[in-house]
Amino acid sequence: MTIDDVRALAEVTAAFHAYEHALMDDDTPAMDRLFHDAPTTNRYGVGEVSYGIEAIRKFRKGRGGSPRRRLGRIAITTYGGDFATADAEFFREGSPRRGRQTQSWVRFPDGWKVVSAHVSLEGDAH
16 A cells, blocks of 8 residues: 555645635535535534534534634645545634644545544643
8 A cells, every 4th residue: 555645645635725725715515525425424523523414514504604714734644545634733813722623535436525524622731
């Protein structure tokens, strides 16, 4: 298995940034196109858990957009030509807390899609 195949890495990196752009623009049709359209696609958010693409779509419609943020460190790795992980730190405007986002991406016949996502904010250290 090839780790970080150049072509696959470039494709999933472009898809990752397309998702971030859609998220900041609250472009829900674009976000939907980048998530796998299936009941097996899941997203754990900061304040919600969504099992299946329909639950994810319902959450996006009710949210009214994502808080503005800037990305920190991004680590994208491909495993073979059809699977990748994307891990990113982010910082919301007006907040000192670091956020974390993890996505699992799979290449389907119609392109790279998120099949699992997790978003969280760091808690207070004790």
